[in-house]
Amino acid sequence: MFKWKKLGRIFNPTNVKNVYWINEFAQAPSVLIFKDFIRIYFSSRPKPNNKKQYLSYTGFLDLNKNNLFDIINIASHPILPLGHKGSFDEFGIYPTSVIQNNDEIIAYYAGWTRCESVPFNVAIGMAKSTNGGKTFTKIGNGPVLSYSLNEPFVLSGPKIRRFNNQWYLFYIAGCKWIPNKGKPEPVYKIRMARSADGINWIKENRDLIENKIEENEAQASPDVFFYDNKYHMFFCYRNSLNFRGKNGGYRIGYASSNDLLHWTRNDNKAGITISEQGWDSEMIAYPHVFELDEKIYMLYLGNSVGKYGFGIAELEEYSK
Numbered sequence: 416m417f418k419w420k421k422l423g424r425i426f427n428p429t430n431v432k433n434v435y436w437i438n439e440f441a442q443a444p445s446v447l448i449f450k451d452f453i454r455i456y457f458s459s460r461p462k463p464n465n466k467k468q469y470l471s472y473t474g475f476l477d478l479n480k481n482n483l484f485d486i487i488n489i490a491s492h493p494i495l496p497l498g499h500k501g502s503f504d505e506f507g508i509y510p511t512s513v514i515q516n517n518d519e520i521i522a523y524y525a526g527w528t529r530c531e532s533v534p535f536n537v538a539i540g541m542a543k544s545t546n547g548g549k550t551f552t553k554i555g556n557g558p559v560l561s562y563s564l565n566e567p568f569v570l571s572g573p574k575i576r577r578f579n580n581q582w583y584l585f586y587i588a589g590c591k592w593i594p595n596k597g598k599p600e601p602v603y604k605i606r607m608a609r610s611a612d613g614i615n616w617i618k619e620n621r622d623l624i625e626n627k628i629e630e631n632e633a634q635a636s637p638d639v640f641f642y643d644n645k646y647h648m649f650f651c652y653r654n655s656l657n658f659r660g661k662n663g664g665y666r667i668g669y670a671s672s673n674d675l676l677h678w679t680r681n682d683n684k685a686g687i688t689i690s691e692q693g694w695d696s697e698m699i700a701y702p703h704v705f706e707l708d709e710k711i712y713m714l715y716l717g718n719s720v721g722k723y724g725f726g727i728a729e730l731e732e733y734s735k
Contacts, residue, residue: 417669417686418732419713424694425484426476427724428459436472436493438462442721443510443636444714446705447520447548452477452487453707454548455714456494457725458509470497471507473524475548480707483727494551495524495542503528503538503558510701512575513548520544521613522551523584525571526558533592533599537571538562539584541614560584560608565620569601572635582610583675585637593631595656602655605637607675623678624650624670631655636701639675643733646672649685649713651700661689664698665720687713687728694723
């Protein structure tokens, strides 16, 4: 059983001025810890074009390590350019997960492309940084994890981890599109792949987490860490339809495992939910757990899937 104490909202993108890639949304926070500060990578959107279409970019902000509400820097440019015409990441890079690997920092990201019969499709790309994570270079023009026989579309939400000298990529994969008042909505489930080098992946090719609220519930943002001799996964889930408000919107779920392959879901142990009022009173989503100075924290999105930023909670209590 986890019990989290909400500390407040760290960042509201709607308050940022004169940073061209930020207008609304600060989504999918991912932490990298440096000696004197912590860096939070997140995805944001500039204003839509004249067709009311958005682009999505990933950049970062830096926090004072001794005061996590003190923003000391916001990147003036995204860490990656969007892809060339016709490429899988032409219209968006969201979300992104980073990991230190010797002298390099590796990023896995979801690249978005627009479609005709459905709004979008997504695959997972990889990039590397040799300048401390300020900018990244793609390892190629294509994805490292893409659609396949058992995962036909929408591979997104990558969370990279290393356990026992092996790379693990937790992600989501689409299984169907369902109609919602004339607009198709995707249904996606949590998946996993393993790799010896971080580039060539062996997919598990099955859903890791059972459904709770309905067959077509959408699951996202699987964040896994090892604690107290067990693997813990925090993720988010929502209804398949009518999920853009309080009723049916994202909530944070929880599952545990002894081997990373077989997971037991028990959302009652997540220990965090929506607030009675304010920026996270309708939904909470995209959890990311990290350790700093012997304390464990969770970053998470609030209403409208991070349109008004992300906040932080501290682990207050844990029991088996």
